[in-house]
Amino acid sequence: MSPQDQFKISLNQNLWGLVVGLGAMGAGEHYNLRTLLWFSIVVSVIMVASLAVTTLAYTINYWKNKQR
Numbered sequence: 720m721s722p723q724d725q726f727k728i729s730l731n732q733n734l735w736g737l738v739v740g741l742g743a744m745g746a747g748e749h750y751n752l753r754t755l756l757w758f759s760i761v762v763s764v765i766m767v768a769s770l771a772v773t774t775l776a777y778t779i780n781y782w783k784n785k786q787r
Contacts, residue, residue, distance in 0.1 A: 734770065739762070740762035744756060
């Protein structure tokens, strides 16, 4: 088994976007880059909203299929 197989991370696009946004937010804060900080805040808010919508849709679909 290769080392890459041990660390496969399976995330959807919303979570990858949130991880990148939060990482950029940390870099913007650490290096005092205000433009990067504000851009990453906007991206993170959008990704959280998108994640909430997709999670709600998945949950509703799960409940509908569970009742059958």
